[in-house]
Amino acid sequence: MLGILIHEKERLEIQYLLKREMDEILYDLQDSRIDQVVKRAMKERYQILFSLLTRVAPHNECVNYIISSKKKEGI
Incomplete structure (x- = not known):
């Protein structure tokens, strides 16, 4: 286990970067040209x-990024 001390501004930047990367993964998962093996790796990275x-983010912001089991099957 590791610990880290960061300022609020740094926490917000980390939160922003994580959300941006997760949005890109969600977008790419909808691309039919991407192989299923690659999509599985993308899903693992998403998790x-x-x-x-x-x-680093409040619960109400994390809720938007929860993938339901039905949504997982479609992606």
């Missing part, structure tokens, strides 16, 4: 990023 987001 890691979501886990990080829950540590």
Whole structure:
């Protein structure tokens, strides 16, 4: 386990970067040209990023990035 001390401005920047990366992954998951193996790796990365987001963002902002099981099947 690691700990880190950051300023509020840095926390907001980390939150912004995580959200931006997660939005890109969600967009790319809808692209039919991307192979399923690659999409599976993207989903794993998304889960890691979501886990990080829950540590730096308020709950009400994390809720927007939860992927429901029905949505997972469609993506």
